[in-house]
Amino acid sequence: MTVYAIIGGTGLTQLEGLSIRQSLAVDTPYGAPSADVQIGEYAGKEVLFLARHGHPHRFPPHQVNYRANLWALKQAGAEAILAVNAVGGIHAAMGTGHFCVPHQLIDYTSGREHTYFADDLEHVTHIDFSYPYSEPLRQQLITALAAEGVGYSSHGVYACTQGPRLETVAEIARLERDGCDIVGMTGMPEAALARELELDYACLALVVNPAAGKSTAVITMAEIEQALHDGMGKVKSTLARVLKG
Template sequence: MTVYAIIGGTGLTQLEGLSIRQSLAVDTPYGSPSAEVQIGEYAGKEVLFLARHGHPHRFPPHKVNYRANLWALKQAGAEAIIAVNAVGGIHPAMGTGHFCVPHQIVDYTSGREHTFFADDLEHVTHIDFSFPYSESLRQQLIAALAAEGCEYSDQGVYACTQGPRLETVAEIVRLERDGCDIVGMTGMPEAALARELDLDYACLSLVVNPAAGKTTAVITMAEIEQALHDGMGKVKSTLARVLAS
């Protein structure tokens, strides 16, 4: 039986309904993870949970210790990871409250510790990252979203920007020209690190705001927080369906 881990993003610093059996403070060669790894039962299955930004939410996207987080989950026994991400919508279909299960990603970040293959190497290691997400895990998420009656897209290109600021209108124009459908700040290097550790990995993205220039209104944190509040129930029920399948 596959051991699943859930990485909770903004709006999901706790997995309500998780019956916690153990909280592990995992030591890693890369420093401390964002939070303890919680191990417990959710939807009748054992699951691991880690708050990407810590609990309380205190690590901005560019300061998350992605290497420690992924290493800690692997050490705790994770075999597959579902990453929950709050994103902005670029493609017209990606309205607030819409879900996307991306199939591709473009990395626009800089300066992040992005690989385990960096120091004291006996040989150089390259991973195949042509298809960054596990297709079988993507299909599980898609089936769960459909069963829940959610509005969703079964594919999309995730643009990962540096943050913590939101993007300019000109930057969103560029991302759209590059073929990106949604924009977030935490998709990389998380996906690549999971691949380096041979972990299945897929992303459940919730659109919480239109990207810059996609609306005439000013993007406010209050609106983003409301969208997170409104969407988290569907996120949790979707996760429960995947675990129960």
Template sequence: MTVHAIIGGTGLTQLEGLSIQQALSLETPYGAPSADILRGEYAGREVLFLARHGHPHRIPPHQVNYRANLWALRQAGAEAILAVNAVGGIHAAMGTGHFCVPHQLVDYTYGRAHTYFEGELEAVTHVDFSHPYDEGLRQRLIAALLAEGCAFSGHGVYACTQGPRLETAAEIVRLERDGCDIVGMTGMPEAVLARELGLPYACLALVVNPAAGKSSALITMADIERALGEGMGKAKAVLGRVLAA
């Protein structure tokens, strides 16, 4: 039975319903992960859980130690990764509360430690990243969203920006012109590090606000928190279905 790891983003620093059996405080060659890795049972299956931003939520997107997080999950026995991300909606279909299971991404980040293949190497290594998300995991997320009756899109292009600030309206115009449908700050280098470690990886993205310029209203944390409160319960139900299946 595959051991799945869930990486919880903003709004998912705890996985309610997880019967915790062990809290693993791990060190890696890249430092400490964002939080203890929780090993337990969820939806009748063994699962590992890691809060991407720490618990409590305290680590901004550009300071997450992505290398330590992925390394520690593999060290703890993870064989596949289900990542949950809060995002802004660019495409008209990506309204607040909508889910997206992206099939592609564009990386706009800079200055992040983004690979394990550096330093004193015996040989240069390049990983194929043509299709950044594992198709099998994507289809399982899509099936679970259908079963839960959630509004979702089974395809989308995730734009990963640096943060921690939100984007300008002009930047969103640029991202839309580049073909992006949703925008977040944590999709990279997480996805490519999973690929370098040979871990199947897929993203369940919850739209928590219209991207800058896509609404006449200002983006407020109160509105984002309201969307997180309404949407993360559905996300947990979807994850449960994926694991149970």
């Protein structure tokens, strides 16, 4: 039976309904992860949970220790990662409250520790990252979203920007020309590190605001927080369906 781990992003710093059996403070060669790895039961299944930004939410996207987070989950026994991400909508279909299960990504970040294959190597290692997300895991999320009856897109290109600021109108226009459908700040190097550790990985993205220039309104944190509040129940029920199989 697959051991699933959930990485909670903004709005999901703790998994309500998780019956915690153990909280592990995992020591990694890359420093401390954002939070302890919680091990427990959710939807009747054993699951691991890690708050990407810490609990409380304190690590901005560019300062998350992605290497420690993924390493800690692997050490705790994870085999597959369900990553929850709050994103901005670029494509017209990606309105606030819409879900997307991306099939591709483009990395626009810089300066992040993005690989385990960096120091004291006996040989250079390259991973195949043509398709950054696990297709079987993507299909599990898609099936769960369909069963939930929520609005979702089964494909999309995730643009990962540096943050922590939101993007300019011109930057979003560039991302759109590049073929991106949604924009977030935490999709990389998380996905690549999971691949290096041979962990299945897929993203459940919740659109919490129109990207810059996609609405006449000013983007406010109040708007984003409301969208997170409204969408988290659907996120949790979708994850529960995946875990139940």
